[in-house]
Amino acid sequence: MSLSHKTILLVEDNPDDEVLALRALKQAHISNKINDIVVAHDGVEALDYLFGTGMHCGRDISIKPTVILLDLKLPRLDGIEVLRRLREDKRTSLLPVVVLTTSNEQQDMLDSYSLRCNSYIRKPVDFIQFTEAIRQLGMYWLLMNEPPPI
Amino acid sequence: MKPEILAKLQDYCGDAVMLEQIQSIFAEANESCKQEIDQAYFQVEQQKALFRVITRLREPLDLEQIFQATAKEIRQLLAADRVGMFRFYANSGGDDGEFVSEDVDQHFPSVIGQKIHDHCFGQQFAVHYQQGRIQVVADIHNHGLSDCHIQVLSQFQVRANLVVPLLQGENLWGLLCIHQCRAPRIWSDREIEFVTQIANHLGVALQHAELMAGLQAEVLERQQVQQKVQNLNQGLQRAITDLQAVNVELEAFSYSVSHDLRAPLRSIDGFGQALLEDYNDILDETGQDYLRRIRTATQRMGQLIDDLLNLSRLIRSEMHLEPVNLSLLAEEICTELQQNEPDRQVEFIIKSGLIVQGDPRLLQILLVNLFQNAWKFTSTSIQAQIEMGQTLTKNHIPVYFVRDNGIGFDMNYVQKLFKPFQRLHNTQEFPGNGIGLATVQRVINRHGGRIWAEGSLEKGAIFYFTLAAEENA
Numbered sequence: 001m002s003l004s005h006k007t008i009l010l011v012e013d014n015p016d017d018e019v020l021a022l023r024a025l026k027q028a029h030i031s032n033k034i035n036d037i038v039v040a041h042d043g044v045e046a047l048d049y050l051f052g053t054g055m056h057c058g059r060d061i062s063i064k065p066t067v068i069l070l071d072l073k074l075p076r077l078d079g080i081e082v083l084r085r086l087r088e089d090k091r092t093s094l095l096p097v098v099v100l101t102t103s104n105e106q107q108d109m110l111d112s113y114s115l116r117c118n119s120y121i122r123k124p125v126d127f128i129q130f131t132e133a134i135r136q137l138g139m140y141w142l143l144m145n146e147p148p149p150i
Numbered sequence: 151m152k153p154e155i156l157a158k159l160q161d162y163c164g165d166a167v168m169l170e171q172i173q174s175i176f177a178e179a180n181e182s183c184k185q186e187i188d189q190a191y192f193q194v195e196q197q198k199a200l201f202r203v204i205t206r207l208r209e210p211l212d213l214e215q216i217f218q219a220t221a222k223e224i225r226q227l228l229a230a231d232r233v234g235m236f237r238f239y240a241n242s243g244g245d246d247g248e249f250v251s252e253d254v255d256q257h258f259p260s261v262i263g264q265k266i267h268d269h270c271f272g273q274q275f276a277v278h279y280q281q282g283r284i285q286v287v288a289d290i291h292n293h294g295l296s297d298c299h300i301q302v303l304s305q306f307q308v309r310a311n312l313v314v315p316l317l318q319g320e321n322l323w324g325l326l327c328i329h330q331c332r333a334p335r336i337w338s339d340r341e342i343e344f345v346t347q348i349a350n351h352l353g354v355a356l357q358h359a360e361l362m363a364g365l366q367a368e369v370l371e372r373q374q375v376q377q378k379v380q381n382l383n384q385g386l387q388r389a390i391t392d393l394q395a396v397n398v399e400l401e402a403f404s405y406s407v408s409h410d411l412r413a414p415l416r417s418i419d420g421f422g423q424a425l426l427e428d429y430n431d432i433l434d435e436t437g438q439d440y441l442r443r444i445r446t447a448t449q450r451m452g453q454l455i456d457d458l459l460n461l462s463r464l465i466r467s468e469m470h471l472e473p474v475n476l477s478l479l480a481e482e483i484c485t486e487l488q489q490n491e492p493d494r495q496v497e498f499i500i501k502s503g504l505i506v507q508g509d510p511r512l513l514q515i516l517l518v519n520l521f522q523n524a525w526k527f528t529s530t531s532i533q534a535q536i537e538m539g540q541t542l543t544k545n546h547i548p549v550y551f552v553r554d555n556g557i558g559f560d561m562n563y564v565q566k567l568f569k570p571f572q573r574l575h576n577t578q579e580f581p582g583n584g585i586g587l588a589t590v591q592r593v594i595n596r597h598g599g600r601i602w603a604e605g606s607l608e609k610g611a612i613f614y615f616t617l618a619a620e621e622n623a
Contacts, residue, residue, distance in 0.1 A: 016417035023424065073409045102416070103408045106463075125412055125452030127420035127445075 006142055007036040009065035011046040011082065012100075013074050020127065021069070021100075021134060028135035030142060038065065043077025046070070047085055050092050064095060064150065067141040070117075072101040072108055080108070083115040094148040096141060151176060189340075192227075196344050199223050203348055207355045216355055217251035224253075224328065224348060228341055231255040231331035232306070235316065235352075236266070237324035244276025244322055258331045261306050279315040280322040286342060287311050289334035310335035312342065314349040318356040326352065397466060404462050411455050419448040457585045461570065464592050469509045476504040476550065479514055480538050483521045496528060499537040504550065506617050508597050516593040519586040520552040520613055526582070527556035527611065547616055555610040559603075567603055590615075 008025070012018045018039055025037065040046035046068075048054035052061040068086075072079035079099065086092040098119040099112045112120050121137065124130050151173065163169055203220050221233040234252035238244050249261040287293045288310050290303050303311065310330040316323045326349045328337075422445045426438060433441070477500055484498045506513070521536065528534035537553045559567070566572040570588035590613075594601045597617045605611035 014413055014417075016420070017413065020416065020420040020424075023420075101409075102412045103405070105405055105408050107405075123412075123416060125415045125419055126449050127416070127423040130416065130420065 005063065006034050007038060007063065007065045008034060008138075008142075009038050009040060009046065009049060009068045011040045011043070011068065011070045011074065011079065013041050013071065017071070017123070020130065024131040024134035025138055027131055028138050030135070030138040034138075034142065042075040043079065043082040046082050047077065050086065050095075051089070061091065064092070066096070066147055067137075067145075068095060068097045069100045069137070070097050072099060072103060072112070080111045080115065083112065083117060087115050091150075094150055096145065096147065098137060098141065100137075192340070195227055196340070199227050200344070200347060200351070203351050207351060207358075213355065213359050214251060216352070218253070220348060220352065221251055221253035224345065225255075227344070228328060230328045231258050232261070232308075232327075232329035234261050234327045234329070235324060236327055238276070238322060244280070247324060249327075250324075255331070258307055258329075264306075266302065276322055279313075279325065280317070280320075282315060282317075284315070284342065284346065285311070285313040286337050287313075288336045292334075307331045309333055310337070312337050312345055314345050316349055316356065317353045318360060319353075323353070323356050400462065400466060404459055404466075407455065408459055412452055415448050415452050415455075419445050419452075422448070458570070461585060461589055461592065464512070464515065464589060465596070467512075469512070469596060471507055471509060473505050474508050474510045474513050476506055476513065476517065477502045477538070479510075479517050480504075480521065483514075483517055484536070487521060487525045491525075494529070494534070496525065496534040496536060499535065499539075501539040504538075504540055506548075506550075508617050512593045512596060516590050516615075517552075519590045523586055524552055524554035524556065524611075527558075528554050529556075531556050543616070547618065549614050549616055551612055551614045553610065553612040558605040558607050558609045558611045560607055561605065564603055564605075568601070 010018065010021055012021060022037065022039075025034075038049060040049055045055065048056045049059065050061065050064075052059040070079045070082060074082070077085075079101070083097060083099075086095060086097065096118045098121060099108075099117045100121050100123060101108065102123055104122045109120055119137075121133055124133065156173075159169060159172060163172070202223060206216055206219055217235045221235065224230065225233040232252060232254040234249045234254075236247055237250045238247040246265065246267050248263060248265045252260060252262055254260055287295070290300050290308060290310065295303075306329065308329045308331060310333075312328040314326045316326050326345065328345060422441050425433070426441050430438070480500045481498075484500065488494070488496065524536045528536065531554075533555075535555045537551075539551055539553075541549050541551065543549055568587045568591040570585055572584050572588075591601055594615050594617070599616040599618060601613065601615040603611060603613050
């Protein structure tokens, strides 16, 4: 994976949250560090993107996202299931996944960490706090964190 | 006399008169011999009958069968017209009863089911039988019986009777009655002895039957108790299943609240903020103020949802009971409160060594809420004081209390105190979401205890609680 090429995969079904997340990323002034922000609207789309299947058939899957921001409550395949499939597949088992969700249900947290999510962030209602969270996430995973050598 | 013996006698004595005398002597001797043989025969039959009665007692037969067979046996052996078992009604004091079993000659009436009330058998009739008296009457008209007694006996055509008590241990259970109906009859000692022996053996059977009945009653009672316990258990099992179902539903509900209710709030807040940032120049001060209010309300609602979720988690979480030192917990909480607001002067009085059985996490939540309240509502007091102690109910159950000398509350509204989102003071003066005491109430409920409060305006408040189910007062 080229070091210069940085992609974020945002798995989010709520269009409002998508707009707000993109806005927060833009405000964090890290968009210029990113080549691409790909949005998947459900679990199936997310897996299609990562494995080059379905609607992303033929995509060069050697281009992997630097970090995946994964919502849990998703249509069709939910976030936990997406995480499970990622971890089971050699090609994606080491990809950094940040669970970004509304819930702070204990079961969700336990499931996510059991499946080796790299971080669990609860989206705050307060947009200013939300923006700050996204900014820090972007800073950390795109700039500070060394991605796995895959 | 056999002809050859007669011929021999004729040979010995030629005298015809002498022969006749010898003949008569022999006949007499013969007759007595015959009687003795008869008696011996009767005795053997008696023994056999007794043996059969005893053998029958060892068999798992019910009383009715034993009585029936024994009555038949006695009647045959004694050539009596009727043998009946008379039973006194329980608690009748030996005054009333009826024949429960009999064997009777076909020419005479049955006495089965005949109820007899003692109005003429004479005083202490039953008492004497209880002491073992046997009545031997050869002729009812010639025995000095009362007219009324004779009338009762005549009713059954009795001419002679032999009555032996049937004793169940010490108790007079009934009478074994042998009746002669066709003619008066002199009862021989042997016959009386025989009937007495039979009556004794029947007494043993009666005792066995009583023990058996007692045992059966006990077994039945145990079975009933067992059935009751089983029913209770089934009821409990059903209640548990229902509760589990409710819990599962509650969990699904709360999961959905956690995910779905907050998401729109984020949109409202986010786009409100976006409006403020991107369109600030077109919005005047009032417009901006409105948007800020929208955002404040949204965030408050987000907080309320979180509080509600926490409250519902508290109800669902599993309990782990262990000894908990309430005093230590309270001291830690007080230290933290003081550290957060070092400028405040508050005197804490915590009774030491208050150890209770409870869930440490829930009890921590309980005390945090009570102390935070006390801390908050003494913020305007000059010499603030917060105390935790213990007293006893009249049933000697420990009651714990947290007392403060803060602003207190109006007892008229005490009912509202423990309900979620109910507040007795305005938010500006004393911030809070109205969930603290509702939480406290739930912690107490989960421990099976009780909480109540006393207070008055400007005179402080005191919260009492118990942590175990109280006995019915």
